[in-house]
Amino acid sequence: xxxxxxxxxxxxxxxxxxxFAQDGARGFAVExxxxxxxxxxVGSYSMPLEIRGYQINDxxxxxxxLADVIQSLELPVRLDKKSRRATGWLFSEDQSFTLDxxxxxxxxxxxxxxxxxxxxxxxxxxxxVETGALSRWFGVTxxxxxxxxxxxxxxxxxxxxxxxxxxxxxxxxxxxxxNGFDLAEYPRADADYRVWRTPSVDVVARTDARKxxxxxxDVTGRYELFAAGELLGASVEARLASDNSLKPQSLRVRxxxxxxxxxxxxxxxxxxxxxxxxxxxxxxxxxxGGVGRGAYISNQPLGxxxxxxxxxxxxxxxxxxxxxxxxxxxxxxFQAEARDGRYEFEDVELFYGRxxxxxxxxxxxxxxxRERTSQPVGYNTIEPGxxxxxxxxxxxxxxLLEIGTQTTIPGQVRxxxxxxxxxxxxxxxxxxxxAGVHSISLRGRxxxxxxxxxxxxxxxxxxxxxGAADDTGAFAARAAAAGRVGRFNLGANAxxxxxxxxxxxxxxxTAHQFGLRADTSLRLGRFSLPLQASVNRIxxxxxxxxxxLGAATSFNFKGLSLTSQLSHQIAxxxxxxxxxxxTELKLLANARVFGLRLRGTAEIGLAGRDTGLRSVRVATxxxxxxxxxxxxxxxxxxxxxxAFFNLGFTRLFDQFAMTANTSYSTAGAFGAGxxxxxxxxxxxxxxxVRVTSDRIARRGQAxxxxxxxxxxxxxxxxxxxxxxxxxxAAGMRISQQPTNxxxxxxxxxxxxxxxxxxxxxxxxxxxxxxxxxxxxxxxVPRPGVPLSVExxxxxxxxxxxxxxxxxGYEMQGVQLELLDARGQVVSETVSEFDGFxxxxxxxxxxxxxxxxxxxxxxxxxxxxxxxxxxxxxxDEIARLGTIKMEAxxxxxxxxxxxxxxxxxxx
Numbered sequence: 001x002x003x004x005x006x007x008x009x010x011x012x013x014x015x016x017x018x019x020f021a022q023d024g025a026r027g028f029a030v031e032x033x034x035x036x037x038x039x040x041x042v043g044s045y046s047m048p049l050e051i052r053g054y055q056i057n058d059x060x061x062x063x064x065x066l067a068d069v070i071q072s073l074e075l076p077v078r079l080d081k082k083s084r085r086a087t088g089w090l091f092s093e094d095q096s097f098t099l100d101x102x103x104x105x106x107x108x109x110x111x112x113x114x115x116x117x118x119x120x121x122x123x124x125x126x127x128x129v130e131t132g133a134l135s136r137w138f139g140v141t142x143x144x145x146x147x148x149x150x151x152x153x154x155x156x157x158x159x160x161x162x163x164x165x166x167x168x169x170x171x172x173x174x175x176x177x178x179n180g181f182d183l184a185e186y187p188r189a190d191a192d193y194r195v196w197r198t199p200s201v202d203v204v205a206r207t208d209a210r211k212x213x214x215x216x217x218d219v220t221g222r223y224e225l226f227a228a229g230e231l232l233g234a235s236v237e238a239r240l241a242s243d244n245s246l247k248p249q250s251l252r253v254r255x256x257x258x259x260x261x262x263x264x265x266x267x268x269x270x271x272x273x274x275x276x277x278x279x280x281x282x283x284x285x286x287x288x289g290g291v292g293r294g295a296y297i298s299n300q301p302l303g304x305x306x307x308x309x310x311x312x313x314x315x316x317x318x319x320x321x322x323x324x325x326x327x328x329x330x331x332x333x334f335q336a337e338a339r340d341g342r343y344e345f346e347d348v349e350l351f352y353g354r355x356x357x358x359x360x361x362x363x364x365x366x367x368x369x370r371e372r373t374s375q376p377v378g379y380n381t382i383e384p385g386x387x388x389x390x391x392x393x394x395x396x397x398x399x400l401l402e403i404g405t406q407t408t409i410p411g412q413v414r415x416x417x418x419x420x421x422x423x424x425x426x427x428x429x430x431x432x433x434x435a436g437v438h439s440i441s442l443r444g445r446x447x448x449x450x451x452x453x454x455x456x457x458x459x460x461x462x463x464x465x466x467g468a469a470d471d472t473g474a475f476a477a478r479a480a481a482a483g484r485v486g487r488f489n490l491g492a493n494a495x496x497x498x499x500x501x502x503x504x505x506x507x508x509x510t511a512h513q514f515g516l517r518a519d520t521s522l523r524l525g526r527f528s529l530p531l532q533a534s535v536n537r538i539x540x541x542x543x544x545x546x547x548x549l550g551a552a553t554s555f556n557f558k559g560l561s562l563t564s565q566l567s568h569q570i571a572x573x574x575x576x577x578x579x580x581x582x583t584e585l586k587l588l589a590n591a592r593v594f595g596l597r598l599r600g601t602a603e604i605g606l607a608g609r610d611t612g613l614r615s616v617r618v619a620t621x622x623x624x625x626x627x628x629x630x631x632x633x634x635x636x637x638x639x640x641x642x643a644f645f646n647l648g649f650t651r652l653f654d655q656f657a658m659t660a661n662t663s664y665s666t667a668g669a670f671g672a673g674x675x676x677x678x679x680x681x682x683x684x685x686x687x688x689v690r691v692t693s694d695r696i697a698r699r700g701q702a703x704x705x706x707x708x709x710x711x712x713x714x715x716x717x718x719x720x721x722x723x724x725x726x727x728x729a730a731g732m733r734i735s736q737q738p739t740n741x742x743x744x745x746x747x748x749x750x751x752x753x754x755x756x757x758x759x760x761x762x763x764x765x766x767x768x769x770x771x772x773x774x775x776x777x778x779x780v781p782r783p784g785v786p787l788s789v790e791x792x793x794x795x796x797x798x799x800x801x802x803x804x805x806x807x808g809y810e811m812q813g814v815q816l817e818l819l820d821a822r823g824q825v826v827s828e829t830v831s832e833f834d835g836f837x838x839x840x841x842x843x844x845x846x847x848x849x850x851x852x853x854x855x856x857x858x859x860x861x862x863x864x865x866x867x868x869x870x871x872x873x874x875d876e877i878a879r880l881g882t883i884k885m886e887a888x889x890x891x892x893x894x895x896x897x898x899x900x901x902x903x904x905x906x
Contacts, residue, residue: 255274801882803883
């Protein structure tokens with residue numbers, strides 16, 4: 001079985017597994033969004049497809065999604081959901097493998113038959129197997145490193161699988177390399193923008209009553225509406241928020257177009273154009289990006305950042321929500337409800353290699369929303385010869401439409417204009433240059449800047465040099481490097497300032513600054529202990545200087561994830577009021593104890609003006625039945641010796657979520673509140689309007705229609721019926737309900753502007769003679785907008801024949817492909833020992849047969865074998881008879897290269 005067949009089998013086998021343990025599986029409850037994305041590494045090779053993993057057994061163990069492991073390692077193993085079996089072979093054909101969930105056994109020809117013994121956890125996506133069990137079954141060692149988001153595959157002997165990787169590497173220039181699952185190879189359905197698409201709206205409304213001893217009762221109310229739809233050919237988002245008296249306070253509106261393929265504005269080839277409330281692009285040494293009303297345009301890939309050593313993560317934080325920030329699975333920051341409705345994590349350090357960020361938003365009704373981004377450092381981020389540009393103009397911290405009295409945040413500048421533009425060009429695979437200009441208002445004066453940057457990759461190091469000047473002639477220069485030596489991620493930076501240069505990155509009066517940082521992960525038996533350390537030295541022009549030391553670590557033990565961040569500043573010869581000695585400790589914790597999810601933060605001043613415990617916050621929630629949650633929040637402020645207690649109860653209904661809460665403070669205040677959250681929008685499955693507790697305005701939706709394609713042309717005719725009771729999936733999201741009587745179902749929660757493959761769950765078709773008429777269709781979701789996809793189901797047949805070599809002998813082990821009219825590979829097989837080949841469950845249609853291109857080159861034969869192969873009534877079995885391969889062009893080998901070994905017939 002080829003890689004594509006194994007992948008298809010994996011998808012069909014696990015797409016609808018339940019989110020709880022069954023049969024012999026352990027009873028570890030896992031949630032749909034709790035998985036970690038891990039990179040599989042074999043020696044110095046990184047596999048192109050990531051795998052999902054879960055922390056189970058109170059965080060002591062890691063399990064890996066079995067289908068992802070099979071797909072990543074390209075193992076010929078088939079998972080069958082109905083029979084609850086996995087069969088095939090591992091690494092070589094003499095290592096047969098059989099996993100029988102019903103019997104609770106696993107058998108490997110090398111290791112014999114053994115009980116599963118609860119080594120499998122059922123997850124929403126499929127079967128998750130503990131790494132220890134996988135190591136026993138596969139005869140190799142799976143070693144997870146959660147901190148670096150890596151799973152290493154180790155073996156005492158060189159496996160045939162590893163040798164194949166090395167052969168592929170040597171033969172890379174002989175044939176194009178296919179890196180796993182490429183969505184560009186699948187049919188795509190692009191939805192046109194319309195003059196009007198009815199928006200979806202997320203609604204949060206809250207009322208509170210508070211009474212302080214000796215005073216009257218204060219009653220307040222707030223609401224927030226977030227809407228997303230389309231108007232005049234553009235996506236439109238709007239956020240309306242009130243003050244505590246239910247009076248409208250601000251209305252943020254933005255109209256935008258985003259296209260991952262860069263087909264906007266004709267020759268400008270823009271990927272995004274935004275007007276209204278926008279976020280700007282920041283420089284390296286000059287200006288922050290800023291937020292406010294204005295306009296933005298760019299042709300950069302969506303989600304890309306131009307920063308090198310640090311980054312800024314911003315997003316919408318609905319009323320009453322909190323935000324946590326994780327880097328490579330490590331909790332590094334926390335932000336409570338913000339008054340301006342945004343979360344913002346500034347100066348987040350970037351390490352060499354992978355930087356997978358996840359912002360987890362916690363809602364007042366117990367909701368959880370996860371936003372994932374990745375910002376790698378040390379990789380080629382711009383293709384040679386490619387040029388990216390961006391430009392923005394915005395009015396700082398000012399909403400498009402401001403109503404009533406505006407909330408003023410200390411230190412925030414409002415109303416001034418921020419202008420900027422920049423270019424970046426890739427010179428070669430290791431080198432890029434960038435330039436930008438910025439104009440901002442800083443400390444009451446308009447300042448204009450120009451800056452230029454050179455990026456260069458040298459081995460395992462990336463180096464960046466930036467120079468910037470302002471309109472007075474003052475300038476600053478900064479050099480930074482990040483790389484990896486052994487198990488250590490290292491970074492260094494140096495800043496020199498001339499004249500009176502100052503900016504939003506460079507504090508006034510700075511003369512020079514130097515910094516070093518290191519990051520590693522120590523193995524302590526079964527545990528991995530990440531460590532970070534940094535030292536920074538800053539000197540001011542008045543002679544003041546200070547050394548800043550930082551250290552951080554985190555660990556997982558018995559379900560507890562604890563992160564500690566220690567900072568210490570030493571002031572040397574400081575001028576009074578400029579730099580002060582101080583030491584601070586910040587603790588962040590996240591744990592599951594007895595089914596409770598606990599979150600906590602604490603800030604402690606160890607030295608300096610503000611010593612002692614500064615604040616403590618603990619929050620938890622407990623599920624009470626399937627649709628109810630009980631939450632408790634405790635805050636303590638030692639300075640005033642005041643504690644705040646909040647008890648809330650949330651009930652989730654199909655149409656809305658409701659929370660009632662009571663609060664008490666040791667200062668003598670009592671309170672009670674009631675909040676309601678729901679979403680409403682068009683009901684694409686049944687018509688009319690739907691009201692749901694899911695937040696549908698900020699995510700995309702796919703409306704899947706399934707029909708029986710009687711003639712196999714892939715297009716629904718008037719007489720071709722829709723099919724009910726069929727499940728569909730989009731990426732890792734699965735439809736909550738099967739198709740209705742009209743053949744439609746809806747998949748919610750899709751990541752906007754990220755292409756996703758919408759497909760059918762073959763196991764839900766019921767009739768074994770029915771098969772999906774296509775591998776699926778790729779769509780690019782848009783927020784709040786339901787996009788329609790029609791997926792055909794056809795009756796199926798078979799294609800069989802006998803393959804002969806160019807000299808007339810039966811040819812075994814040849815990889816064959818069956819292609820549809822669009823040229824898409826719909827099925828793969830390998831010829832048997834006697835040359836016989838069979839494609840089963842082939843949807844009705846017309847196909848052509850070929851030898852897999854890579855194998856055709858190695859065998860020096862023509863790829864195309866037969867065309868016009870028809871599967872359908874009345875001939876459900878296409879018998880091709882004997883097919884003899886024809887000689888093709890000879891294989892040319894570049895100097896120093898060797899052809900891949902093990903070709904059939906060698």
